[in-house]
Amino acid sequence: MTHPTELTIAGARRALAAREISAAELTQAHLDAIAALNPRLNAYITVTPELAAAQAAEADAALARGEAGPLAGIPLAIKDLFCTAGTRTTAGSRILGDFVPPYESTVTGNLLRDGAVFLGKANLDEFAMGSSNTSSAFGAAENPWKRQGDDTALVPGGSSGGSAAAVAARLALGATATDTGGSIRQPAAFCGVSGIKPTYGRCSRFGIVAYASSLDQAGPVARTVEDCAILLGSMAGFDPRDSTSADVAVPDFAAAVARGVKGLRIGIPREYRVEGLSPEIDALWRQGMDWLRAEGATLVDISLPHTKYALPTYYIVAPAEASTNLARYDGVRFGLRENGEDLKDLYERTRAAGFGDEVKRRILIGTYVLSAGYYDAYYVKAQQVRALIKRDFDQAWAQVDAILTPATPTAAFGRDENQDDPVAMYLNDVFTITANLAGIPGMSVPAGLDGKGLPLGLQVLGRPFDEETVFAVGGAIERAAGFHALPALRAAA
Numbered sequence: 001m002t003h004p005t006e007l008t009i010a011g012a013r014r015a016l017a018a019r020e021i022s023a024a025e026l027t028q029a030h031l032d033a034i035a036a037l038n039p040r041l042n043a044y045i046t047v048t049p050e051l052a053a054a055q056a057a058e059a060d061a062a063l064a065r066g067e068a069g070p071l072a073g074i075p076l077a078i079k080d081l082f083c084t085a086g087t088r089t090t091a092g093s094r095i096l097g098d099f100v101p102p103y104e105s106t107v108t109g110n111l112l113r114d115g116a117v118f119l120g121k122a123n124l125d126e127f128a129m130g131s132s133n134t135s136s137a138f139g140a141a142e143n144p145w146k147r148q149g150d151d152t153a154l155v156p157g158g159s160s161g162g163s164a165a166a167v168a169a170r171l172a173l174g175a176t177a178t179d180t181g182g183s184i185r186q187p188a189a190f191c192g193v194s195g196i197k198p199t200y201g202r203c204s205r206f207g208i209v210a211y212a213s214s215l216d217q218a219g220p221v222a223r224t225v226e227d228c229a230i231l232l233g234s235m236a237g238f239d240p241r242d243s244t245s246a247d248v249a250v251p252d253f254a255a256a257v258a259r260g261v262k263g264l265r266i267g268i269p270r271e272y273r274v275e276g277l278s279p280e281i282d283a284l285w286r287q288g289m290d291w292l293r294a295e296g297a298t299l300v301d302i303s304l305p306h307t308k309y310a311l312p313t314y315y316i317v318a319p320a321e322a323s324t325n326l327a328r329y330d331g332v333r334f335g336l337r338e339n340g341e342d343l344k345d346l347y348e349r350t351r352a353a354g355f356g357d358e359v360k361r362r363i364l365i366g367t368y369v370l371s372a373g374y375y376d377a378y379y380v381k382a383q384q385v386r387a388l389i390k391r392d393f394d395q396a397w398a399q400v401d402a403i404l405t406p407a408t409p410t411a412a413f414g415r416d417e418n419q420d421d422p423v424a425m426y427l428n429d430v431f432t433i434t435a436n437l438a439g440i441p442g443m444s445v446p447a448g449l450d451g452k453g454l455p456l457g458l459q460v461l462g463r464p465f466d467e468e469t470v471f472a473v474g475g476a477i478e479r480a481a482g483f484h485a486l487p488a489l490r491a492a493a
């Protein structure tokens with residue numbers, strides 16, 4: 001039989017239902033893999049073996065009674081941005097280093113309702129700000145992939161680097177993640193796994209540590225498109241506790257994966273052929289177009305003219321919202337406290353000690369663009385440009401059913417690269433960030449390897465609340481690509 005850590009979620013469900021494996025065995029195989037590899041990869045900040053074993057035992061009992069939920073016994077990694085009742089939730093920050101939430105996020109609660117097993121909390125950039133998982137207060141996570149003949153530690157991408165690294169290295173069958181500007185899709189692409197950021201409002205934000213509330217969305221990372229669809233089906237749904245949660249039905253996402261692309265019109269946005277796009281990424285993109293054409297889709301040249309303003313717009317809107325969201329970490333109500341001479345001194349000492357450099361940079365930028373003298377020039381202007389970016393997409397949907405782009409401008413880079421220049425780091429999200437500004441779904445699917453043997457992803461964008469078409473196109477790319485390469489560092493099979 002396939003080694004338990006090599007199963008897909010769909011395959012594990014079948015094996016569990018057929019009693020070929022127990023949830024306890026499946027969970028233990030993952031805990032063993034974590035014990036062996038996590039000291040190197042640092043994909044998990046916190047591992048919860050006792051909790052996982054108890055949840056697995058419950059799943060086995062439910063399976064025996066014939067009352068198992070759709071995720072009964074499936075071991076998952078949970079990004080350490082989702083509040084988990086009774087389990088430390090750090091957001092990758094010193095300021096929440098000892099924070100144990102008294103309540104469960106809606107998304108993780110939905111997964112528990114369906115019987116999932118939580119192995120632990122996955123590493124991330126501090127407060128989900130970053131593209132490399134190097135800003136975590138708990139140390140960098142490492143990408144399990146290696147350049148051929150080169151042992152350089154590569155970044156897993158960010159901010160959901162721990163989630164993607166854990167799934168790629170077989171330390172979990174799937175993971176939760178969040179995406180504010182690309183944090184699901186970019187790490188998925190860097191680690192050779194799939195990930196989808198659904199439509200804004202599809203998953204509740206209740207109980208997810210807030211970064212930029214108008215952009216943040218939860219979604220899954222997994223090793224197949226179908227597994228992402230299965231996980232999203234559990235994670236999604238209306239939640240009255242999040243006023244931006246959408247009261248729309250959750251369709252059978254998994255059924256859409258095999259639908260095919262015959263008759264679909266796929267847009268190729270000319271503005272995404274950015275200056276300096278590597279020939280390898282360009283070739284992969286063209287390959288993707290050929291695959292979809294061969295499966296019966298029609299390719300349509302489209303224009304999204306405001307694309308070039310997306311990064312600057314994001315780096316005004318996201319820090320503005322972050323600066324207000326992070327005002328709550330004051331050392332008084334919860335989290336780290338550094339005592340001071342008076343209240344103001346306590347605030348200053350707590351925030352100086354609790355936040356890392358990138359978070360402080362974002363708070364400074366955000367406070368500046370929201371200040372009385374600059375609000376109109378920066379913040380209001382950015383909101384206007386954001387509306388134009390969204391309008392570009394609204395107009396495109398009259399012509400096409402989905403859009404195909406590269407997921408990232410490069411493959412995974414070394415841990416020391418891009419560290420001195422924040423703007424170079426921000427460029428990682430040039431292809432993903434528009435989807436957050438427009439609120440539309442976007443998925444990254446592994447599609448090939450670069451010349452050094454590192455994975456590259458293609459991105460599929462879709463209409464609001466039409467994740468099904470995104471899954472259909474993602475499924476077609478997955479079948480055509482036949483991506484079966486494996487990372488150098490992974491659980492022994």
Ligand code: GLN
Nearest residue numbers: 129130179180181182183
């Ligand atoms: N890299 C982007 C940033 O640093 C996006 C991060 C994210 O999606 N959470 O803000």
